[in-house]
Amino acid sequence: MIKFKFCPKCRGDLYLAEDIFGKYLSCLQCGYLKDLPLVEQQPDPAQMHGEAQELKTA
Numbered sequence: 001m002i003k004f005k006f007c008p009k010c011r012g013d014l015y016l017a018e019d020i021f022g023k024y025l026s027c028l029q030c031g032y033l034k035d036l037p038l039v040e041q042q043p044d045p046a047q048m049h050g051e052a053q054e055l056k057t058a
């Protein structure tokens with residue numbers, strides 16, 4: 001996933017990448033990095049619902 005002209009430094013293109021520490025945005029032009037908050041800290045009703053269903057059926 002690429003966010004065009006999203007870089008706050010150079011207005012370059014950011015692409016979404018992921019490593020063992022989580023997801024981050026990286027700029028193709030200047031190398032700017034921005035960590036994204038962990039998904040667990042932002043409860044997603046749809047995801048929580050899915051997990052709850054899995055627990056019930058398991």
Ligand SMILES: [Zn+2]
Nearest residue numbers: 007010027030
């Ligand atoms: Zn940049």
